[in-house]
Amino acid sequence: MIAEALVRQRWWIALAVLGIAVLAAVPFVLMPFHVRVGQLILLSTALGLAWTLLGGFAGYWSFGHTAFIGLGAFAAGLFETTVLGAAFMRANPLTGLGIGLLFAMAVCAVAAALVAWPILRLRGIYFAVAMLGIAQVLSELTNSIDAFRGSLGLVFPRIAAFGLRQEAVFYYLLLIATAAILAIAFLVKNARIGQGLAAMREDEDTARMLGVPTERYKISVFVLSATLTGALGVIYAHSLGYITTGSVYRTDFSLNMIVYNLLGGIGTLIGPMIGAVIMVLLTQVVLGSFLNLHMFLTGAMLVALVVAAPRGIVGTWQAWRRRRHGA
C-alpha cells in the first residue's frame, strides 16, 4: 500500500522535498527575527501534524495535548540538569540535547502507553475532557511538587553549533523534526493502520466487527502522537532557554493544535500545515502588536471557524471542486 501511495503521490512528495530544501536556505537569507518566526511556523506545523495522527486519522480529538509538550520538556530538563549535570551540558550542549530528547521521548511513550488503555475506552467529548484533565493535573503536579522544579524553573544552556547562531540551530532542529513527523504521518496514513484508523473514525463499531484491531491501532497511534509531541516539547524548551510550568503547559497550545487542523482541514496532511502557517502569520506578524490579546484572538478565531467553515480550507476547496465537476 505504501509503495502505491509513493507512486500515486509522487508530485506531492517532490513538492515536499523541494519545500524542505528551500526552507533549509532560509537562515542564510533572512533576518534573525524572521528566522524566529520561521521557527514558530515549523513548531506549529509539526504540532498540528502530531495532533492529527490521533485527532485527524483516528477521530480522537485531544483537548490536552500540551500535557506531552510539558512532560517532554520537564523530563528532558530534569534529566539534563540532574543526571548529565550542568558542566557536561555546557561542554557538549548538542549531545546533551540529543540524550535528553531520547529520554523524554521514552518517558512520553511510557506515560502515554500507561494512560492509553483506560482513556481510549472513552469516546468523543469524554476522551477530549479526560485529556484536558490530564494536562491540568500534570501541570499542577509539576508546579506543586518541589522535585519537578515547575515553579522554580529549569535553565538550558545556549546552543551554537557548526558555526551557526542559536536561532539557526533551533530552526534546523525544528525543520528536521517537522520533516520527520511529516514522513511518519504520510507512512501511517497510507499503511494498513491508516486505513484501519480511517474506518474507525467513520464508525468504530463497524470497523471492529469487520476485523480491524481497533484497540491496538488507536493505542499505537496515541503513543506515537504523544511521543512526537513530547519531542517537539523538548526542542521548544531548549529554544526558550528557561522554562517554568506556565511556559510549556499552555492551554493555548492544546487549543492551537485543534485550530490549525480545523482551519486547514481535518484528516489531511496538507491541512494542518496550511492552518499553522496562516495562524502563525496572522497572530505573530499581523497581530504582533496585540500580545495581551492573543488568547482572546485565538479563541475568537476558533469560534469563527466552527461557525463559518467547519470543514476547513481543504474541505471547502474539495467541496467546491466536487460541485463544479458534478454540475
Added chain:
Amino acid sequence: MLAVQTILDGLVLGGLYALAAVGFSLIFGVLGVVNLSHGAIVMMGAYLTWFIWHTTGLDPLLAIPPVMLVLFGFGYIYQRGLIQLAVDRSSLMASMLVTFGVALMLRNLLVLVFSPDFKSITPGYAFSFLRIGGVTIDLVRMSALGASLALLGALAWVLNRTRIGRVIRATAQQELAARLCGVNARHVYAVTFGVSAAFAGASGAILGIVLPFSPPDEANWTLNAFVVVVLGGVGSPSGALLGGLLLGLISTGTSQLIGPAFPNAMMFLILVLMLLVRPAGLLGNAFAASR
C-alpha cells in the same frame, strides 16, 4: 476534632461545588452540550460581585440577585446567538469547541479588565466565627453553605413545580414531542442556558467570599463541574448536590491526609475511574453514551 473540622470544611466546599456544577449539569442534560466555558462564567460572577462590592460596598450575598440577572441575559444571548448556530451548522462536538474558544476569550478579557492578580471579597463579618468544642465555625463559610443550599433548593422548586420547569424537563426528554405540544424549543434551550449561567454567577459570588480567585481558575471550575456531574448524575439539582458534597469531602480529605497540593490530582483520578468503571454515575443517569 480534626476529623469533624475536615468534614465540616468539606461540606462547605461541597455546597459551593454543587452550586457551581448545577448549571453545567442542566445544560448537559437538556441541551446535550458540554459547556467548557462554564468555569469562565463562574469567574465572571465572582468578578461582577467583587466589582459591585468594591464600588458600592453592597454585601456580596445581596449582590447575588443582580449578578444572576446580568448573567441570565448573557447566557440567553450566548446560547441563542452562538451555540445554537454551531450546533445547527456542524455538530455537538463543534459546539464544545466553540465553548472552549469562548472560555479562552472570557479568561483573556477578565485578565485585561481586572488584572491576573488574586482578588478576594471580604465583607464586614469576614473574620467572625463561633467555636463549639474544638471545632471552628466560620460565619462567612456557614452563610456561604446556607446560600448554596437555598439556591439549589430554589432551582429544584423551579424545575419541579413551575410551568417553565415542566417545559424544560419535557424538552430534555423529547424535543420533538415537546415541540408538537407547542413548546418553542429554541427559546427553552436559551432559557435553560440563561438559568445555568445565572446559577454559575451566583456560585461565583459565593466562591469570592470563601476563596481568593484569579481568571485562570476557570479551567478548574469547569473540570470540577464535570467531576460533580460524573459523580452525581446529569440534569438534576439533587444529583449535583450529592456529587458536590462528595467532591468537597474528597477534596478536603485529600488535602488533610495526603497534602495540600493534591486535591485536583485526586479529583481527576476519580473522574477517570468513574468514567471507566461506572460511566452512568453513582445514581445511574449520567453519561450512558460515553462509549
